[in-house]
Amino acid sequence: MTFQPTSVPFLSTTAFNGDQNNTNVTECPQLYDWEWLHTSQPVYILIITVLGIVFNVFVLGVFCFHKKACTVAEIYLSNLAAADLVLVSCLPFWAVYISNGFNWPFGLFMCKVVNLGIKINAYSSIYFLVLISIDRYVALVHTMSHARMRRPKYAKLGCLLMWGFSLLLSVPTIVFRKVKYFPEYNANACFLEYPNMTAGLFFDGILIVFSFIIPILFILFCTIKIIQALKIQAIERLNAQNTEQKATNLMLAVLLAFLICWVPFHLVTTLDVLLRAEILGGCHLEAVLEICNQISTYLAFFNSVFNPILYVIVGKNFRKKVCELFQHWRIRKRPNSDSSRSSNLSATLKTLV
Numbered sequence: 001m002t003f004q005p006t007s008v009p010f011l012s013t014t015a016f017n018g019d020q021n022n023t024n025v026t027e028c029p030q031l032y033d034w035e036w037l038h039t040s041q042p043v044y045i046l047i048i049t050v051l052g053i054v055f056n057v058f059v060l061g062v063f064c065f066h067k068k069a070c071t072v073a074e075i076y077l078s079n080l081a082a083a084d085l086v087l088v089s090c091l092p093f094w095a096v097y098i099s100n101g102f103n104w105p106f107g108l109f110m111c112k113v114v115n116l117g118i119k120i121n122a123y124s125s126i127y128f129l130v131l132i133s134i135d136r137y138v139a140l141v142h143t144m145s146h147a148r149m150r151r152p153k154y155a156k157l158g159c160l161l162m163w164g165f166s167l168l169l170s171v172p173t174i175v176f177r178k179v180k181y182f183p184e185y186n187a188n189a190c191f192l193e194y195p196n197m198t199a200g201l202f203f204d205g206i207l208i209v210f211s212f213i214i215p216i217l218f219i220l221f222c223t224i225k226i227i228q229a230l231k232i233q234a235i236e237r238l239n240a241q242n243t244e245q246k247a248t249n250l251m252l253a254v255l256l257a258f259l260i261c262w263v264p265f266h267l268v269t270t271l272d273v274l275l276r277a278e279i280l281g282g283c284h285l286e287a288v289l290e291i292c293n294q295i296s297t298y299l300a301f302f303n304s305v306f307n308p309i310l311y312v313i314v315g316k317n318f319r320k321k322v323c324e325l326f327q328h329w330r331i332r333k334r335p336n337s338d339s340s341r342s343s344n345l346s347a348t349l350k351t352l353v
Helices: 035-066 072-101 105-142 152-167 170-176 197-231 235-276 283-313 314-351
Strands: 177-182 189-190
Touching: 035 072, 035 189, 035 283, 035 314, 072 105, 072 152, 072 235, 072 283, 105 152, 105 170, 105 177, 105 197, 105 283, 152 170, 152 197, 170 177, 170 189, 170 197, 197 235, 235 283, 283 314
Parallel strands: none
Antiparallel strands: 177 189
């Protein structure tokens, strides 16, 4: 018998739920054929993995090897690319897991580590966007009074704190992830086993509040103030405005992409929490949420591929850095080829003499 998940097992907490009091899964009949999950989704995950690794390594390479030091905004964007790289590096394990009929072959340690990497991305990505939004807010709204805040050392410290905060919020993944054999499904599953339903609802609530509601409120406040500041810029400050607007346009584009990719996931997670808390009910709703969980999760994963594309399309300063980096490499390569030609010529002359 093929194992049928109740939801996406790596981000959701309801798959393989160890709480015996939750009987919704057993009461409702299986309404959909899940064969498509084992065939099509591993291919999609591998495509996301390859594109995500190539694109994000490219972004990090440009930021790291360019001769100029990164600006504050670029420090935040490079950390966002690093978070996306962590995520896509974990996805191949789940491609194998799904194609293997939800049999986890990598052991308990990798079960915890892979899920930890995915959960850290869910938290850190949006908090790096919060830092980017605050930076744009200070740059455009409090240009003079808080200029000292916009220093690279403070940006690096902020990123370090966000990585630590994301790791702290991901501790339940380390504690409660288990690998257990389910004889009724013939599946050795990597799943979240909370001690009871209340704990599951509590940690899902933390995910919704700290990875979506609170950071989105910060971002919306900063975005509204930024747009207002851009509207009232004086004519004599137009050149300075254009410089800041390039970074602001990229921030707004990355933010919009994040909302498009992640809002469906958080909405589905919220409905799933309400369903398990028995505030909502019904087999039809549960079946719809199962499908929506799959779609919204893989849409969220696509954000890790979409961000580097936006850097190239919208980020004029990033494109400039790419061109300068390639020109620098070309200049360095040319003298080497010229010197090799000279050495070859001298060797030929010596042979002739």
